[in-house]
Amino acid sequence: MTRLPALFLSHGAPTLPIDPSMPSGEFAALSTQLPRPNAILMLSAHWGTAAPVASTAQQPETIHDFYGFPRALYEIRYPAPGAPDVARRAAAQxxxxxxxxxxxSHGLDHGAWVPMLLMFPAADIPVAQLSIQPHMDAAHHFRVGRALRxxxxxxxMVIGSGQITHNLRSADFSAGPNDADPRVAEFTDWFEERLAARDIDALLDYRSRAPHAVLMHPTDEHLLPVFAALGAADDDYTLSVQSLGTYQRTLAMTNYVFGSA
Incomplete structure (x- = not known):
């Protein structure tokens, strides 16, 4: 079969599937451009452990790991089968x-099931989840991705799910799409340019080199999954960018596809 790409998805707020003002349809459009995987290995910003843990759940539960949202959100289930063999192989590698x-055995948190629900609504592709290590740096997660390649x-398909910018403290939940902080674009433009140039050294040192890096990510758990996806990508990957805009002033949503040349 076609060699699969690796992906990074900005999964947005948990309300993405039910909020018509959010770009849920674009996730479905993205899935039509991808080869169909036999299984998915998902690394979400919302499952952090001290060392890597792979979930061998046969039928992962849908974890509603959030509070204070509309009731309809808690009624959503994503009944995809698990991929325990993939999980065991990932752990071994x-x-x-x-x-x-x-x-x-671990379920799918909203960083995993929200984008999967939008991209593969039939829930017929097995999904295993692999934890990230929030106390570890970008280089560690790049190394994780290399081991999964x-x-x-x-x-x-190896998918990292987080957010290209994530500073809830500076977010303005009354802001419109045209109210984006200009520093968001400065950060995302730098990141995209470095990805396109395959400048791995600069990317792994983003907190020192990228403009406004600490403002965009006071803690970087929502960006760490991109480095795992980057590590899983081919050395000569082709970069496709799906930019979905900036919400709440500082929360940008951009998806990256690291394809085979």
């Missing part, structure tokens, strides 16, 4: 590279 990984040859 990480351990072989010195990134000692374990397995356990071989999974793509077996039809497994």
């Amino acid at each position: 990480l351990s072989e590279q010195g990134l000692l990984a374990t397995t356990q 071989a999974l793509k040859d077996d039809g497994v």
Whole structure:
């Protein structure tokens, strides 16, 4: 089959599937441009552990890991089957590279099921989730991605799910799409330029080199999944960018596809 791309998705707020003002349809459009995977390995910003953990759940539960949202959101279920074999292989490959990984049964948090619901609503593609390590840096997650790269040859799509900018403290939830802080674009433009140039060294050192990096990510758990996706990408990847705008003044939504040349 076609060698699969690796993806980074900005999953937005949990309300993405039910809020008509948010770009949910664009996720569906993106999925039509991708080869169909045999399984998905998802790294979400919302499952953090001290060391990598891969979920071997046979039928992952839909985790509603948020509070104070409309009732309809809590009634959503994403009943995709798990991919325990993929999880076990991912853990083995990480351990072989010195990134000692374990397995356990774990459901899909909203960073995983929200984009999957929009992209693959039939819920017929097996999904396994792999935790991130919020206390570790970009280089660690790039190394995680490198260890996972071989999974793509077996039809497994590696997806990182987070947010290209994520500072809730500076967000303005009354702001419109045209009220974006100009510093958001300065950061995302730098990041996209470095991705297009395949400048891995600069990207891994983004907190020192990117404009407004600490403002855009006071803590970087929502950006760490992009480095895992980047690590899983081919050395000569082609970059496709789906820019979905900036919401609440500082929360940009951009999706990246790291394709095979």
